[in-house]
Every structure is written in C-alpha cells, then in structure tokens.
Amino acid sequence: MANHPSSSLPHLSQTGCFQLPECLAASPNWDTSFFSACELSQCFAKIGKAFTAVQLSPGPLAGRFSMVHLGSLSVLMISTNQVLLLNGERGDNCVSFSLEVSGNNADHRVQCQTFHPHALYGFNQNLQESHFQLSAGSISIITVTASDTFNAFLTRAGYPYLIDPLLTSNCLNLAEAMHLLLANQLGKILRHPPNSQRECQLTTQEVLTSLLTCLQSRADCFLPFELTSRQQLAQEFVRWGISNGNTTQTLDEICQEIYTSRRTLILSSKENFQCGPMHLLRTIRLQQVHALLRSPVERDRAGLKQVSEVASFFGFRSRGHFARAYQEQFAESPRTTLLRSA
Numbered sequence: 001m002a003n004h005p006s007s008s009l010p011h012l013s014q015t016g017c018f019q020l021p022e023c024l025a026a027s028p029n030w031d032t033s034f035f036s037a038c039e040l041s042q043c044f045a046k047i048g049k050a051f052t053a054v055q056l057s058p059g060p061l062a063g064r065f066s067m068v069h070l071g072s073l074s075v076l077m078i079s080t081n082q083v084l085l086l087n088g089e090r091g092d093n094c095v096s097f098s099l100e101v102s103g104n105n106a107d108h109r110v111q112c113q114t115f116h117p118h119a120l121y122g123f124n125q126n127l128q129e130s131h132f133q134l135s136a137g138s139i140s141i142i143t144v145t146a147s148d149t150f151n152a153f154l155t156r157a158g159y160p161y162l163i164d165p166l167l168t169s170n171c172l173n174l175a176e177a178m179h180l181l182l183a184n185q186l187g188k189i190l191r192h193p194p195n196s197q198r199e200c201q202l203t204t205q206e207v208l209t210s211l212l213t214c215l216q217s218r219a220d221c222f223l224p225f226e227l228t229s230r231q232q233l234a235q236e237f238v239r240w241g242i243s244n245g246n247t248t249q250t251l252d253e254i255c256q257e258i259y260t261s262r263r264t265l266i267l268s269s270k271e272n273f274q275c276g277p278m279h280l281l282r283t284i285r286l287q288q289v290h291a292l293l294r295s296p297v298e299r300d301r302a303g304l305k306q307v308s309e310v311a312s313f314f315g316f317r318s319r320g321h322f323a324r325a326y327q328e329q330f331a332e333s334p335r336t337t338l339l340r341s342a
Contacts, residue, residue: 028069
C-alpha cells in the first residue's frame with residue numbers, strides 16, 4: 001500500500017463532474033456581493049443548489065460569494081458579517097470539503113455540530129441534506145465535486161481505503177500548517193482563476209493532490225459522524241419552520257406535530273441556536289417576509305401587495321410588534337424594504 005500521494009496522479013475525467021446550469025456555463029467564474037440572506041440563497045440557486053438562508057443575528061448584512069468552476073471541481077467562497085443558517089438539499093453524487101479560513105468560527109456549525117479549528121468538514125457522502133451555520137466575520141471556502149469522480153480518483157491513486165471514512169465521518173482534524181497551506185492554495189485560485197482549459201485541469205489535479213495529502217496523512221484524525229437526538233431534532237425543527245412559515249401554531253401544537261416534548265424542543269433549540277424555538281421560528285418567518293418584500297415578482301405571484309398583507313400571511317398579527325421586530329433584525333423598516341424593491 002502506498003504511503004505518500006504520487007507525484008503523477010491519474011487524470012481526472014470530466015465524467016460525473018459537478019455540472020453548472022447552462023446560464024453559467026459560458027461564464028463559470030463568479031464574484032458578487034450580497035446584502036440579504038435571500039440574495040445568498042439566489043447565489044446558490046444560480047449554481048443549481050436549493051438552499052434556504054436565514055440571518056440569525058440582527059443588523060445590516062454584508063457578504064460576498066465567489067466561485068471558480070474548473071470543470072470537474074468547483075471552489076466556492078462565502079464571507080459574512082452576520083451569523084447565517086443555510087439548509088437545503090445538496091443532491092446525489094456530491095462531495096464537498098469545507099474549511100473556515102479566518103479563525104472566526106465561534107458560531108460555526110455543521111449538521112448542528114461545533115466546528116473544530118483547523119478541520120475539513122462536510123464530506124460525508126451519505127448526507128443528502130446540507131445544514132450549516134456560518135459565524136459573523138467568517139470566511140468559508142468549499143470545494144465541490146462528484147462523489148463518483150472523487151472515489152475513482154482515490155482508487156486510481158492507490159488509496160481506495162480512504163473512501164470508507166468519507167461515508168462514516170464528516171470531520172477531519174488537520175494540523176494547523178496543513179490547514180493554512182490548503183486555505184492559501186484555494187484562496188489563490190479564487191483570487192487568480194485559471195484562464196484556459198489546460199490550466200483548469202492542472203489546477204484541479206493540484207487541489208485533488210492536496211486533498212489526498214490531507215486525507216492520507218491525517219487518516220487517524222477522522223471523527224465519527226454521530227448526531228445526537230437533539231441535534232437531529234434541531235434540524236427537523238428548522239425544516240418544519242421553513243415549510244410552515246405561514247402557520248400560527250403554538251409551541252405545544254408544534255411539539256405534537258413533530259412528535260417531541262416541549263422541554264426537549266426548547267433544550268434542542270437553545271443548545272444549537274442559542275435561543276428558544278419560538279424565537280427561532282419568528283426569525284425564520286421574518287426572513288421569509290424580508291424575502292417576499294424584496295421580490296415584486298413573488299409578491300405578485302402570491303397576490304400580496306402591502307406590507308401588512310405580507311406580514312399577516314406569515315402569521316404576524318400585531319403591526320407594531322412586527323415592525324419593531326423587523327427593524328431590529330434588518331436595521332430598516334419593512335416599508336423601506338418594499339420601496340427599495342421597486
């Protein structure tokens with residue numbers, strides 16, 4: 001069995017690669033600012049990923065989303081000045097490697113698990129759903145490729161035994177120097193994307209070589225992927241909240257619907273989001289109001305024109321309480337958001 005990654009690794013074919021939507025195929029490199037969680041959701045939608053983003057911390061949001069598509073592998077970067085929660089389906093045949101590169105990972109969570117410093121995350125190939133939280137002031141870099149392609153690469157390079165940890169773990173602790181080296185490599189790609197197909201292929205090989213080095217040299221540092229019942233419940237509650245934003249059920253009614261006790265749901269929410277379940281649910285609903293007020297097309301589709309109509313649709317009955325909560329969360333009035341959308 002080989003002890004070190006080969007200097008001449010097998011060529012990675014384009015079969016089964018991470019495909020971009022046709023609208024981005026002609027211009028695969030992308031760098032844009034976002035000023036709301038729904039804009040970040042739109043960024044993911046443009047690369048074929050249906051993620052719902054929720055701003056958890058109050059205040060004006062400013063972030064950046066960048067992507068360099070290399071053909072069989074893509075490199076993404078997200079920076080944010082607020083705590084953000086993202087939830088959605090990452091799809092079949094997808095593997096990603098995520099690292100936080102700024103050191104601001106106090107609120108970082110992956111599948112409701114605390115983010116370790118100097119670690120790779122998110123590569124468990126059995127996970128179909130993404131659920132992750134980004135810290136305020138953080139910069140996250142994510143590489144994405146097809147599971148089949150990456151597994152074939154490991155097999156041809158002589159490391160098929162590394163596939164199993166990618167199915168049973170979701171975190172690999174790296175040495176600080178190795179983490180820094182990988183972060184610098186990926187950051188350089190985002191700052192200076194390759195210009196030709198040949199350069200993209202060479203860059204892809206270099207990234208894969210670095211990932212293989214991390215996996216192979218730190219194979220004893222994979223952490224078993226085991227979610228507690230309360231971590232599972234927290235994710236289920238977020239999904240329920242996103243799907244049921246226009247309901248006005250009480251906490252007891254929600255507990256009956258998702259088959260849990262009031263105490264367990266409260267503990268789960270406070271452990272994972274540092275707030276009670278009804279506060280989290282209100283934040284999700286405020287985010288849904290915010291998204292609708294920013295989109296004339298979606299308002300027309302829903303048949304909602306006024307701020308009061310949108311607020312009422314998402315279960316806000318008191319105009320005064322709603323307006324104050326909205327102002328606190330987004331640092332502007334709902335009417336300002338509405339007028340700005342025009």
